[in-house]
Every structure is written in C-alpha cells, then in structure tokens.
Amino acid sequence: MRQWRRLFFLAIIFQALCLPAFAADSSLGPENAAVYGIFTLIPPLVAIVLAFVTKNVVLSLFIGVFSGAFMLEAKGFDIYNGFVGGFMRISNEILNSLADPWNAGIVLQCLAIGGLIALISKMGGAKAIADALAKKARSPRSSQFVTWLLGLFIFFDDYANSLTVGPIMRPVTDRMKVSREKLAFIIDATAAPIAGIALISTWVAYEVGLIRDGLQGIGYTMNAYGIFVETIPYRFYNILILVFILATIWFMREFGPMYTAEHRARTTGKLLDDNAKPMVADEATELRPIENVVPSIWYAIIPIGTLIVAAFLGFYFNGYNSIMSGDDSALKAVFENGPMSFTAIREAFGASDASVVLFQAALIAGIVAMGIAICKRIMKVDEVISTWVQGVKSLNITAVILLLAWSLSGIIKELGTATYLVNVLSDTIPPFLLPSIIFIMGSVISFATGTSYGTMGILMPLCIPLAYALTPDQGYVILNIGAVLTGAIFGDHCSPISDTTILSSMGSACDHIDHTRTQLFYAVPVALVSILFGYIPAGLGMPVAMVLPVGVIVIMALVRFLGKPVAE
Numbered sequence: 252m253r254q255w256r257r258l259f260f261l262a263i264i265f266q267a268l269c270l271p272a273f274a275a276d277s278s279l280g281p282e283n284a285a286v287y288g289i290f291t292l293i294p295p296l297v298a299i300v301l302a303f304v305t306k307n308v309v310l311s312l313f314i315g316v317f318s319g320a321f322m323l324e325a326k327g328f329d330i331y332n333g334f335v336g337g338f339m340r341i342s343n344e345i346l347n348s349l350a351d352p353w354n355a356g357i358v359l360q361c362l363a364i365g366g367l368i369a370l371i372s373k374m375g376g377a378k379a380i381a382d383a384l385a386k387k388a389r390s391p392r393s394s395q396f397v398t399w400l401l402g403l404f405i406f407f408d409d410y411a412n413s414l415t416v417g418p419i420m421r422p423v424t425d426r427m428k429v430s431r432e433k434l435a436f437i438i439d440a441t442a443a444p445i446a447g448i449a450l451i452s453t454w455v456a457y458e459v460g461l462i463r464d465g466l467q468g469i470g471y472t473m474n475a476y477g478i479f480v481e482t483i484p485y486r487f488y489n490i491l492i493l494v495f496i497l498a499t500i501w502f503m504r505e506f507g508p509m510y511t512a513e514h515r516a517r518t519t520g521k522l523l524d525d526n527a528k529p530m531v532a533d534e535a536t537e538l539r540p541i542e543n544v545v546p547s548i549w550y551a552i553i554p555i556g557t558l559i560v561a562a563f564l565g566f567y568f569n570g571y572n573s574i575m576s577g578d579d580s581a582l583k584a585v586f587e588n589g590p591m592s593f594t595a596i597r598e599a600f601g602a603s604d605a606s607v608v609l610f611q612a613a614l615i616a617g618i619v620a621m622g623i624a625i626c627k628r629i630m631k632v633d634e635v636i637s638t639w640v641q642g643v644k645s646l647n648i649t650a651v652i653l654l655l656a657w658s659l660s661g662i663i664k665e666l667g668t669a670t671y672l673v674n675v676l677s678d679t680i681p682p683f684l685l686p687s688i689i690f691i692m693g694s695v696i697s698f699a700t701g702t703s704y705g706t707m708g709i710l711m712p713l714c715i716p717l718a719y720a721l722t723p724d725q726g727y728v729i730l731n732i733g734a735v736l737t738g739a740i741f742g743d744h745c746s747p748i749s750d751t752t753i754l755s756s757m758g759s760a761c762d763h764i765d766h767t768r769t770q771l772f773y774a775v776p777v778a779l780v781s782i783l784f785g786y787i788p789a790g791l792g793m794p795v796a797m798v799l800p801v802g803v804i805v806i807m808a809l810v811r812f813l814g815k816p817v818a819e
Contacts, residue, residue, distance in 0.1 A: 284667025284674070287322065291668040294319035295699040298659055298748055309648075312655035312748065316341055319662035341658065348657035356606025357410065357750070358650045361757070362643045363613035364558075368418045369642025370620040371554055374629050375546030380419060383548050390819050391517070394420070394427040395437060395500045402441025403493075405559070406449040409442035409751050410609060415555065416441070417758025430516035431523050431761035432509060432769040439744060439755035439770060440496055443703060444489040447740050450480070450597070459601065461707055462732055465715030469728075476597070478729060484795045485733030487785035487802060488690075488741045492777050494806050504814025507772035512765070517818045527762035530648065530753070544629055553623060558616035565608035570599030652763075656701055656748045663700050670709075682721045683790035686734040687782045689714050693738025694745075694778065701748035706739035730789055737781070745774050780805050 284291055298315025305311060320340040325333030348354050372378075388394035398420045405412040417438050424434045446454050462482075463475035484490075499505060505513045515521050523529060571590075574582045586595050617639060624630045630638065689710065697706040711732070718731035743749045747767040756763040784802045789795060 281667050281670045283323075283665065284670040287666060288671065290322065291663075291666040291671045292699065293322065294659060294662055294666065295668065295701075295748070299699075299746075309651060309655065312652065312659055313341075315748075316344065316655060316658045316662055319659070319666055320344070323662070323665060340662075344658035344661050345654050348654050348661065351657075353604070353606045354653070354657055356604070356610045358653060360410065360606060360610040360613055361414065361650060361653070361754070362647075363610055363617055364414045365645050366639035366642040367554060367558070367613055367617045367620055369638050369645065370617065370624060370635065371418075371551050373541055373638045374550040374620070374624055374627075375541070375544050376548065376551030376554070378422065379546035379548040380422075380551045388423050388427065391424075391427045391429050391817075392500055392503055392819055394424050394429055395433065395496075398424065398434065398437045399441060399493075399496055399500065402438060403445055406445050409446040409454075410605065410754060412442040412446065413438055413751060413754035413758045415558065415758075417755070417760070419551070419555070421759060425522055428516045428520055428522070430509075430512040431527075431529070431759050432512040432765050433505075433516075435755050435759035435761040435766040436509065436770045436773060437496055438759055439752060439766070440492050440774075442755060443740050443744060443751050444492050447703075447736060448483050448486050448489050458707065458736060461711040462715075465711045465732070466728075468712065469716055469719045471725075471728075478732065481729050482733035482736065484799060485730050485785075485789065486737045487733075487781035487799070488737045488778055490799065491781055491785075491802055491806050492744075492774065494803050495773065495777050495810065498807050498810035499814065502811050502814060503817050503819055504810055505817050506810075506814045507769070508765075509769045509773060510815050510817065512769055513817045523762060524765055527765055529760045530652075530756040530763045530766075541629060550620075550623060554616045554620040557619045558612050561612035561615045562609055565612055566603040566605070567596060567599045569608050570601065570603035573602045573604070574598060652753050653750055656750060656753065659748060660700055660702055660705070664705070668696075668699060682727070683787065683792075685718060685721060686730050686786040686790045689718075689731055689734040690738035690741070690778075690782060690786055693735055694742035697739045697742025697749075698746045699742075701743065701746045701750070703739040703743035703749075706742065707736060710735045710739070730786075734786055741774065741778050741781075745771050776809060777806065780809065 294315045297318045298311050301307075301311035301314055317337055320337035321333040324336030324340055349358070388397045398416060401416045401420060402412055405415055417434065421431075421434060447458070459475045459479050462478050466473065466475060466478065512524070515524070571586060574586065577583075582598055585592070585598060589595055621635045621639065624635050624638075625632060693706050693710055696709065697703050700706065714731055714735050715728060718728045721727075743751065745767070746752060747764065752767060752770075753763065755761075756766045759766070780802055784805050785798055788798050788801075
C-alpha cells in the first residue's frame, strides 16, 4: 500500500511540474488539447494501467478521473488547488453523469433488470430454462453455440443483449464447465458488433445521421441509410469477430489467457480464477429457487418475453412520438403514409431513447414477474418486493462503475484527448492506407475514451471529407465510412472503461479485468486480420466479394492452427 501511495504522489508531482502553467477552459476540448498535448492521455492511461495492475476497477477509475480533474484545476504549481478543486470537480462530474437522462436511464435499467432476474431465479424460472436448454446444450460446444445464437437474436440493442443473454445462459454454461471469461466474451462479442450492423437497431439512426451530415459536407445528397447498408460488407471486424466465436466453438480450440481459463474450468471445475472478483454481488449469485416450488420455463419465458416485446413496442412508439412532435415534415409523411412500413419502423427505432425504453420495459417485465409469483402463490407480496430489492442491490457495483466511467469520459472530453489523438495520427496518408489508419484511429480513441458513439461523432466529420479529397469515388468513401464505424466498435469492445464491456462482465458474473484481459487477446488478432486481409486489400481496389471470404478463411485457420484443444 505504501508503494502505491508513493507512485500516486509521484504522479501528481510529475503532473504539477510538467503541465503548462495555464488555466484550462474545461468547456473547450480542442483548446485544452493544444495546451496539454500528450498529457491529455494521462487520465485514460492511468485508469487502464491501474485496472490491469490492481484488478480494482473502482479505485482505478477514481484515480483516473482524479488525475484529469487535477490537471484541469491545477494552475501550474498550485497543487493545493489541484487537490481541492479536483475533488470538487470529481463530485460535480459524478452528479452531472447521473443527472444526464440517458445515463440515469441506463443505471435504472441495470437495477430494474437485476430485480427482474432475482424474481425469475427465486421462482425457479432460470433453473427451468437452464434445464430445458441443457437438453439441447449437452456439452460445452453446444452451450456456447446456443449463447451465440441468443446473442444474435437480441440484435436490436447492445445493452439489452448484455443484460439478458448472460443471466439466462450462465446456469447452462456453468453446468457445462464453460469459464465465465468465455461466456463474457461471447456476450460482449455479440452485443455491439451485431447491433452496429443490424438493419434495425438503436444504433442505426445515430450512424445514419453521422453519415448524412458527412456526405452533405462534400455535396452528396444520396440516401444516407442506403450508404449505411452498403458499408455492412466493409465492417470487417464486426463480421469476423462473429466468425471467430463460431470457429472456437466448432474446433473447440482456444489460445492465450482464454485457453488457461477454459482449461482450468474443464479440468478443475473452477469457473473463475481463485483471485477473481465477479462483477455481481453475493445477493445475485446466492439466489436460489424457493423450496417446494416446481420450476417452470414459463416463469422465465413470460417475463423475458415481456421484456423483449415491451422493448420493441417501446422503441417504436417512443420514436414515433419523438418524430411526430418534431419539425421534420418528410419523416412525418412516412408515418402518415405507412406507419408499419420498414422505413417507418427503422426511423422510429432510430429516434427512440433506448435508455428510457429499456428501463420501462424492465419495469413492466418486473411487474409481470411479480404478478406471476403472487398469482401462483410462490411468494407473498412482501417476499416479492424484498426479492426484487435484493436483485437491485446486486447490481449496485455496476452503477458505481458506470458513473465513474462516464465521469472519466467527461473529463477526457474536457481535456480534448480525442482531438489530440486525431491531430497526431492524421498526417499525410497514402489513399490505400487511409481505411486502415482510420480504423486504427477509431480503435485508439474508442479504447482510450470508452465510447464508440463519441468516437464515431469525432471521426466521421473528419474522415468523409478526407477520403473524398484523396479519391472522389463513392465506393472508396463508403469503405472509409465502414472503417470509422468498425474501428470505434473494436476499440470500445476492448476497453475496460466501456459501458458495454462492464455490462458484459456483470451479465456473466465475471471478474471485469479477467474478462477484459482474455477478450483483448482475441479481439486484437481479429482486428489485425481485419486490417491485413480486409482494409488494405479493399483500399488497393480488391472487390469485397473476394476480400471477405479470404478474411473468413484466415480467421478459421488462425483458430485451427494457433489454438490448443480444450476438452469437450
């Protein structure tokens, strides 16, 4: 502990000595990036490095946030103001994070789903589903495949995916001795990667909006959604990571830290490392069905089905109300002419507030579960309420980590970290390398900031004009748009401070750092294949119909020849 204190205070003194003696304007990220330069990387690097070294996510995020707050508040050598003002800024950042309607909705959604899962578990629904799936998932291979299929099924939102698939499949994969690290990887790799390329999802409107704005900047007036669809074959990482999961399941081979985790689980039955700290409280892992209750799959299917149906209906009607109360007459005409058309559904999903909708859906599903428990005389009213509260308590740690992650994101934005990275990485670029460099830029920024949305918003306005200036060809521009969207998702997928990574750890009850570490050794090789056998050949003009199959073959060969066999 003394050693960590010394390192911490040395870091603070180093910052005080090296940072310019200027007062930072926290509302102007680009100006702060010019003032602090490379020092804008300190907060994310501190958080990420400490997370891996200490395996304490809360402490690492807090110190990362504090280091950024210290930089913004210290005026040269004013260490006292840096400490006092930094602490005050941290409290304000956390309050602002929770005051944001989107963030509040996500936190409430997590807590509400925790209550829902607790009710389902107590009624025996989760056990019944596990028993039913176990008949189909009779081996580690089939249980992982079913998890992969469920991840594809819940394609419409990455948060809903992470929070639904894990609690359903965890009892099954536990029984089959599949490590929690592998379960978390499958959940995480089928969340954002599939939601980002789905034709209808909560991501579509944001991505299409960015594409439309960027195309208007170069004078293109074509349909932005059509361009989005054309980018899908160029979303190499999204596609290849899904193929990678299938390859590990088919060949039953693993490599790197994931092999260690899987070998441990199969041979010793230990689903977690001895030093692991699962990202779920004891209240959740200790939930068992009530004695003398006959488990039924309907105790799980009805509430989870309610969650999914309510989410779908909520996305539509929330988006519909948002559009009809707006000023876009063209969009209103779409709903007036065909309210159930594909275009109308797509636009409604895109305009919806996913955080509010998913929270409402989780509440409705929780009420339905309570009704089942009471009507079937499984639990009394007071027992139902206490069980729901117990489930909410089990996810308190997730709420804390999310708030700190969002606070770090706010500090990074104020420091101008992303602006600095873009300025450093975007020099003179050969046209055929631009897609690869854009992918790498998006990966670095998204990894450091923990947000794919923010990275897309930063890079899209810069990369579309740059690609058009180098090669004014529509196909080339589409390739680079795909690189922006995919790079942002890859970096976010790997980042330990990303909310989807955190939610995947929580949904699988896995140690967060173990999940991040094992996943990183899988995601990076897939990203390298995406560059070497995807973006570089495509940048040289090779048709995607040839590029994509080659990438799939390379991924299959990578797993087959680099991986080590794991017992089935």
